[in-house]
Amino acid sequence: MMSRSFHTIHNSDSARLLTELDERSREIFRYVVESYLSSGDPVGSRNLARILPMQLSPASVRNVMSDLELAGLLYAPHTSAGRMPTERGLRFFVDAMLEIGDLDSEETTRIEAQVAAAATGTSLDSLLAEATVMLSGLTRGAGVVVTGKQNPQLKHIEFVRLDPARALVVLVGEDGHVENRLLDLPPGLPSSALIEAGNFLNARIRGLTLAELRAEVEERRASMESELDSLVSGLIDAGLAVSVGASEGRQLIVRGQANLLDDLRAAEDLDRIRLLFADLETQKDVIDLLSRAENGEGVRIFIGSENKLFSLSGSSMIAAPFHDSNQAILGVVGVIGPTRLNYARIVPMVDYTARVVSRMLERGR
Template sequence: MSTPPIAELTDRAREIFRLVVEGYLDRGQPVGSKTLASDSTVNLSPASIRAVLSDLEAHGLLSAPHTSAGRMPTESGLRLFVDGMMRVSEPNAEERAAIEGRLSDSGPIEQALEQTSAILSDISGAAGMVLVPTREAKLAQFSLVNLGQGRVLAVLVSEDGSIENRVIELGGSLAPSVLEQASNYITARLAGRTLAEANAAIGAEIKSGKSQLDSASRNLVERGLAVLSEDAAQRPVLIVRGQANLLDDAAMQDIERVRSLIEDLESKQSVAELLESAREAEATRIFIGSENRLFALSGSSVIASPYRDREGRVVGVLGVIGPTRLNYARVIPMIDLTARSLGKLIG
C-alpha cells in the first residue's frame, strides 16, 4: 500500500492525523476518538472522528494496537509527518546558553566529545551518540624518555596541544644518544604530518636506505610510532551515553524491542556505519524504524547530523537513538545546535 502525499489528504484528515501523531509523540500512548473530540480545535463528533481515523488507517498512516481502541502512527505515517507537517521548535536563549556552556567548560576535546554525547542524551530522553573526528591531528613534537629497566616512554605532542604517551618495553637498555637521535629524527622530518603520514614516510625512507639512523635508533623509531598507531586504531570510534533512558515504563511493555535495541547499540561498528552515511548530508538525517535494516527488529529511530571544524570541514557525526516516538520537533533543532557548538571547539 502506497502512502498518499500530504496534498491528497483533506484538511480535516490532516488535522486529525497531526493531533494523533503529536499526542502519541508527547505521551507515548495511542490516541482515541474521545481524546480527539475533547480538543477545542476539532469540531467533529466522535463518530465522524472514528470515520476519519479508519480512512487514515486504510491509507497505512495509522494503526490500532490490539490492546487499545486508540490509534498510533505507523512508520510511514511518522515519515509523512516529519517530512511534511512537523512544526519545529527552535531552542530558546536559555537552552542555547546551557548547551554552549556545558561544552565550553568540558576541557580537552576528548572530554568535549563525551560531554556532547551526554548532552544529546539529556535533551532527547534517549541515547546520545558521537562519532569521533576522523581527521588526525598533525604532529608537532615527538620525544623518547628513558624510564630505566628496559622501558622507554614515547611522547607525542600534536599541533592542537593534545598529548599522547605510551610505554615501550625494550627488554634492554639504550644509550641516551640513541633516544636523542630517534626523537630529533621524527620531530625534524615529520612535524606537520599526521601519525599515519609519519609512519608511511619513515617506512619509505628506511626501506629505500636513505635514512641516516643507525640500527638501534631505527628500531626505536619504528616501535615508537607503531605503538601509538596501534593504540589509535583500536580506540572505539563511537561514544554512546544514556542507554538507561531507553528503559522507561513504555519501553518495558515491549521488552523484546528494547532488548533488540540494546543489542544494536552493543554492535558499535554497525551503528557507526549508519552514522557515517549521514556524513555528507547537508542537513540532519532521520532514520525511522525499518527504513534502515539495522533497526528493522527494534523499531528505533536515529536522528543524525554531521559536525564541522572551524574551517567548515565535516569531521564527525553526532545524534540520538531511541524509540520512534521521539519528540522530533524539539530534538532535531537541538541536535543541530549541539553540532554547531561542538564544531566551534574543533580546530
C-alpha cells in the first residue's frame, strides 16, 4: 500500500453509508462502479449476475440495485438502461472502498527519470511543467500544477524611477530570477531617496527571503526611523509591501488537455469536455481548488459538483502537495479528467510524482 495517505472530503457521510449497506449490497455496488470506471457504460442486472462471485438471480441483483438507487448511490441514465454511479456514489466508493496499491517499477522509473531530466535545468517552472506533461501522458488526463509560494533568497534590491510619480522595485534572487514591481511615489520624492532606500535594504539582505527581510525591517523599525528620514522609511515600507504581496501570486500550469478528447463516447461527452476546457481557462477557480489540496499531507480527490468549478462539466481532480527542504509547501501537482478516472491507478501516480518533485527540491535540483 501507499506510504502516504490520501484525504477525503465527506468522511462522515461515507462512514454512515458503509455501516448501512450489507455485504451483498457493497459487493454489487463495487462491481457496478468498477465496471463503469473501466468502460463508462451502465451495468445491467443480467450481466452483473453472471460476473458476481455470489450466486444471485438477475431479479435479486435488480432489487439490490434499486435499493442502491434509492440511497442515491446509483442511477439509470435512461429507461431500460443499467445503472451507473452517481457523484455521491463515486465519493462513497473513493472514501470507503477504493483499494490503492503501489506503482510498478516501470512506472516509478519513468516518473523519476522524466522529473530528474527536467531538474537539471535552472528553472523551477521547467521542472513543474515537465511533471505535468509526464502525468498527463501516464494518466491520459490533463496534468495541472499550481505554484507561487516559493520565497527565493534575495541578492539585490533596487528602486528605479520611471517618472516623477512611479518607480520599479527590481528584485534579483540568488538564483538569478528577476522580478519588477511597480510602485507609486509620493509627490516631490528626490532620486536620492530611492538610492538610499536601496542601499539600506541591500546592506541587510544577507540571503533573506522577502518575507524574512520584511520581518527584520519591522523588528529594527526604531533604529531605521532614527537612521533615515521619514520619506525614505516610507519608501522602504511601500517597496517591501508591494514586493511581498506580488510574490504571493499563484501560477497555474496545465498540460495535456487534448488527452481529454481521446475517449469521447457521445455528443454529451464532447459538451462536457468543452465545459471543462472553459473551466480550465478560468485560472483563478482552478488555482483556488488546487490550493485546497495544500491543507495537510497526502492526496486529495475532488469529484464533480462537490465544488463549483466542476459543477457543470462533471469532472474530477486528484492532487497532492509538494514541498521544499524546510518542509514548506510550495504548490500542488495533480490530474483533471472525467469522473470515471482510474482512481486506483492515478492516486499513487500523483502521490509519487509529488514526492519525487519534493525530493528534487530538497536536493536543490
